[in-house]
Structures are given as structure tokens and as C-alpha cells.
Amino acid sequence: MYLSRLFLSDFRNYKELELSLGPGLFLFYGDNAQGKTNLLEAVSMLATATSFHASSDREVVNWSAQDHVARLDGTVQRLEDKIQLEVLIVDPSPPVFAAAAGVRVNPRSIELPAHAPRKRYKVNGVPKRTIDLIGQLKVVLFAPSDLHLVDGGPEERRRFLDRALCQVQPRYSVALVKYRKIVTQRSALLKRIRDNQEDPGMLNYLDEQLTQLANQIIYERRRMIDALNDRANEFQRAISGGREQLQIVYRPSFQVDGDWGLTEAAEHYREQLRDARKKEIHQGVCLRGPHRDDLEFLVNGVNMLSYGSRGQQRTAALSAKLAELAFMHSSTGDQPILLLDDVFSELDASRREYLLCQVAGYEQVMLTSTDLEGFPADMVQRAHRYQVSGGVLKSE
Numbered sequence: 001m002y003l004s005r006l007f008l009s010d011f012r013n014y015k016e017l018e019l020s021l022g023p024g025l026f027l028f029y030g031d032n033a034q035g036k037t038n039l040l041e042a043v044s045m046l047a048t049a050t051s052f053h054a055s056s057d058r059e060v061v062n063w064s065a066q067d068h069v070a071r072l073d074g075t076v077q078r079l080e081d082k083i084q085l086e087v088l089i090v091d092p093s094p095p096v097f098a099a100a101a102g103v104r105v106n107p108r109s110i111e112l113p114a115h116a117p118r119k120r121y122k123v124n125g126v127p128k129r130t131i132d133l134i135g136q137l138k139v140v141l142f143a144p145s146d147l148h149l150v151d152g153g154p155e156e157r158r159r160f161l162d163r164a165l166c167q168v169q170p171r172y173s174v175a176l177v178k179y180r181k182i183v184t185q186r187s188a189l190l191k192r193i194r195d196n197q198e199d200p201g202m203l204n205y206l207d208e209q210l211t212q213l214a215n216q217i218i219y220e221r222r223r224m225i226d227a228l229n230d231r232a233n234e235f236q237r238a239i240s241g242g243r244e245q246l247q248i249v250y251r252p253s254f255q256v257d258g259d260w261g262l263t264e265a266a267e268h269y270r271e272q273l274r275d276a277r278k279k280e281i282h283q284g285v286c287l288r289g290p291h292r293d294d295l296e297f298l299v300n301g302v303n304m305l306s307y308g309s310r311g312q313q314r315t316a317a318l319s320a321k322l323a324e325l326a327f328m329h330s331s332t333g334d335q336p337i338l339l340l341d342d343v344f345s346e347l348d349a350s351r352r353e354y355l356l357c358q359v360a361g362y363e364q365v366m367l368t369s370t371d372l373e374g375f376p377a378d379m380v381q382r383a384h385r386y387q388v389s390g391g392v393l394k395s396e
Contacts, residue, residue, distance in 0.1 A: 001138060001334040002364035003043060004082075007073040010065030011089075012038035013391035025365045027380065029372055030388035036368035039388070040141070040339040043366065046074045046085045047137040047337075048163060049119065049130050057118060061091035068092070076137045079334055083136055086122040131174055135167040138336040140325045142343045142355075149317040150304045154294040161221050161295075164324050168331045172220045179213040182206055183286050191284040203277065210289060211269040215262055217290040218252055225250045225295075227330070228323040235319035236299070239354050244299050244312070246319055253292035311348075318351060322358055340367040344374065 008017040013035045028036045041053045041060070054060055061070040068091040076083050121133040141163075145152070149160055166173040186206045192198040228248050236246035250256075254269050273288055280287050297304040297316045304313050328336045338359050344352050344367075356379065359365050368388075372380050385396040 001076065001078050001337060003046075003074050003137070003337060004077050005073075005075040006043065007071070008042055009071040010062040011042055011070040011072060012060055012062065014038065014042075015062065015391065017391070017393065019393065021364070021384075023363050025360075025367065025379070025383040027372065027375075027383045027385045028366065028368045028388050028393070029370065029385070032370060034388045035391040036388050037341050038391075040341050040366060040368060042072050043074070043137075043337065043339060044139050044141055045087055046072055046076075047134070047139040047167060049087065049121065049133050052141055052143065052163075057089050058091040061089055065091075074137065084122075084124050085133060085136055086125075087133070088120040090118045090120075092118065131170060131177075134173050135170060138167045138328055138332060138334060139339055140164075140321070140328060140336045141339045141341065142321055143339075143341040144343055144346045146321055147314050147317050147343070147346050149320060150297045150308065150313040154292075157295040158290075158293055160320070160324070161224060164328055165220050165224055167336075168328060169220055172217065175213050175216040179210070179217060179290065182210050182213060183289060183291055186210060186286050187284065190280050190286070194281050194284050200277070200281065207270060207273045210286075211266050211273065214254065214269055214289050215266045218254065218256060218265070218293075219262065221252075221290070221293065222250055222256070222258075224327060227327045228320060230323075231326045232319045232323035235322045235358075236315060239315050239319065239351060244315070245301075246316055247298045247301075248320060248323075249296040249298060251294040251296050252290070253288050314347070315351065318347075318355065322355075325362075335363045338362050338365040338367075340365065342368050342370065344369060 002023050003021050006017070006019045006021060008014040010016075028039055030036060037053060041051055044052050045060075051057065051060055061068055070089045070091075072085075072087040072089075074085050076085060119130070121128045121130060123132060123136060145156070146160075149156060162176060166176065186203070189198060189202060189206065193200050193203070225248055232248055233246045236244050254272055256265070257268070260268060269288075276287050286292075297308070297313075297320070299308060299312055299316060302308065304316050308316070325336065325338070340355075340359070344355070347355065352374070356376070360379070367383075369375070372385070387394045387396065
């Protein structure tokens with residue numbers, strides 16, 4: 001799988017970009033804040049419909065964009081076919097301070113209906129839902145934040161699982177979206193019950209919905225962890241010179257037993273919700289479910305979050321990401337596109353060399369860096385090189 005063409009319009013600092021691509025290694029280099037990460041962000045959005053870099057979709061729309069709309073368009077060559085993906089992102093309320101900063105903001109020439117979607121998708125020119133876009137293109141991102149997978153917060157580790165599973169399993173993406181809505185509704189209801197505004201019996205329906213969706217999510221997360229453990233320890237041993245053994249442990253907030261079938265598991269989750277109901281009402285939040293799951297990284301039996309050195313934590317994170325790459329490849333038969341966003345500057349020489357060796361054989365790799373120093377000369381020579389400056393690419 002590879003991206004053969006990328007078109008951007010009013011995306012971040014790219015006013016307009018038309019880029020022909022193909023198999024191989026693509027090096028994008030230049031000073032900070034010139035648009036290197038924005039380029040990888042666009043490719044990732046074509047795969048996952050979300051940004052790994054923005055807290056809100058509106059952030060990706062160029063302030064001076066006509067009608068305040070950004071467009072991403074990519075052509076993907078897959079094993080079995082070629083497919084065109086398009087994403088439109090609308091900023092309904094451009095920042096009021098833009099004019100004061102010297103940026104001209106064009107008046108909107110069309111008015112959006114009140115409930116018009118802020119993102120729109122097309123697959124081969126046909127309007128589609130979010131779920132129909134996700135996974136058509138598959139990517140694995142290596143970013144500096146991924147090196148904090150082990151020592152960061154639980155939400156980072158859940159996102160690590162979700163980004164891969166949503167691309168591999170469409171039903172997982174559907175279940176996750178529905179589950180998040182149920183959690184929001186249930187939390188609001190818990191607060192109303194706490195304030196004596198609703199009957200606690202109103203929770204029964206939402207509990208049933210939550211357990212059914214949680215059951216699907218937990219099942220797929222457990223399968224992914226099992227697959228990751230088949231490979232992660234191999235990478236950890238290689239990077240550490242055989243000194244370290246890595247195990248990734250799934251820590252769900254529900255009590256889980258591997259011997260439970262799906263039907264039996266759902267009943268146990270319902271029972272655990274009933275047991276936690278009094279405490280949940282008192283606190284006004286959902287205390288059980290996949291939104292509170294976590295992962296634990298054990299190296300030689302030691303918890304890396306609490307006791308790991310910086311080097312051990314980064315090695316474990318790198319091993320987990322390489323295992324994710326292998327998982328996605330084996331699950332789909334397609335090699336995902338690798339996006340490496342200035343990650344080499346965060347690694348020491350031995351880890352950098354190992355990562356380069358592991359990714360060198362993949363069909364398409366997009367790598368960003370502030371300069372080309374530190375990369376093997378033969379690798380730089382065979383790469384497609386682009387200097388990035390102010391949202392403009394210059395081919396070498």
C-alpha cells in the first residue's frame with residue numbers, strides 16, 4: 001500500500017500543494033514550524049479522519065482560506081485496487097484575532113446550515129460516512145509523543161490501541177463511537193440522579209448498552225495485546241542486546257477472565273456496574289468501562305512506569321510501536337504507510353540505527369527531520385528528498 005498522489009488546499013500553512021508520490025522513502029526536511037508535521041498530519045487524517053496534532057478540527061483550516069474550508073485529497077494504491085479519498089474540513093468560526101495578527105480573513109461567501117457537518121468525506125468521488133473512510137488507507141505514526149507511551153497518561157495508551165484497531169476493524173470503530181456517546185449520556189444521567197432529578201432505574205437501559213459495547217471493545221483490545229506480545233519482546237531483546245524481556249499487560253477497569261465467552265463476559269460486566277452504581281452516583285461519573293482501561297509495560301518483570309529508566313521506557317515504547325506495525329500488516333495483508341515525525345532526534349544512535357533497519361524494507365516511508373545529518377549516506381542518496389519552507393516543497 002502506498003500513497004501515489006496528495007493534494008492539499010488551505011490545510012494548515014499549505015495554501016495549495018500537489019505532490020506525486022510512490023513506493024520508497026520520502027525525506028522532508030527543514031527548520032521547525034515550516035510544515036513538515038503538517039504534511040504527515042494530512043496523510044494521517046486521510047487514514048483515520050482525525051488529527052494526531054490538533055485538539056480541534058478547525059485548527060487545520062488555514063485562517064485565510066476562502067469560505068474557511070480545507071481540502072485533502074489522496075490517491076491510494078492498494079494490493080487489489082486504487083482508491084481516491086477526500087476530506088473537507090470546515091471552520092465555522094475563524095479566530096477573531098486573525099485580522100489583528102495581520103492575516104486577511106475572507107468573508108464567507110456561503111452560509112452553512114446550523115447543523116451542517118464540519119467534516120465531509122468522499123471515497124472515489126462518492127459522499128461517505130466517517131466509518132466508510134477510516135481504514136481505506138492505513139498508517140502507523142511514529143512521533144516524539146509516542147516515545148512517552150510508557151511514561152505518559154493512560155489516555156495515550158488507550159489512543160495507541162484505538163488508532164490501530166479503528167483502521168483494522170471497522171466494527172471496532174463503530175462500537176467505540178457508540179460507546180463514547182453512551183458514556184457521555186450515562187455520566188450526565190448519574191449527575192441528575194445524584195441531584196435527585198431522575199430515578200436510578202433509568203440507568204438500566206444505558207448499562208445494558210454500555211456492557212454490550214464494552215464487551216466488543218475489550219475483546220478486540222485483548223486480541224491486539226496478545227498479537228503485540230508475540231512480537232514486542234523480540235524487538236525489546238534485539239534493541240537491548242538480549243538483556244531485557246518485555247511484556248505488555250492489559251489492565252481493564254472491568255474485571256476480565258480469559259475463560260469467559262462473550263455472553264458470559266457481558267453478564268459479569270453488568271454485575272460489576274451494578275456493584276459500582278452507588279459510588280458512581282455519588283461521584284457523578286462512569287467508573288467502569290474501556291474509557292478507563294490502561295496498559296502496563298513490564299521489563300524483566302518490573303513496571304516501567306514506576307521504575308523504568310528513561311532508556312528502558314523509550315525502548316519499550318519503540319518495541320510496542322514496531323509490534324503495532326507488524327500487527328497491522330498481519331491483520332490486513334497490506335503494509336501500512338509509515339509516518340516518522342522527527343522521531344530520530346529523540347533517539348540515541350543505537351535505537352535510531354535499529355529503527356532505520358526495521359523500517360527500511362517497508363513499501364512507503366515518510367520521514368521528517370530538521371536536517372539530513374545523522375542518516376546513513378546511502379539512505380539519503382536513494383531517498384526522495386524535499387526541503388520544506390513556509391509550506392512550500394522543493395524537490396532535490
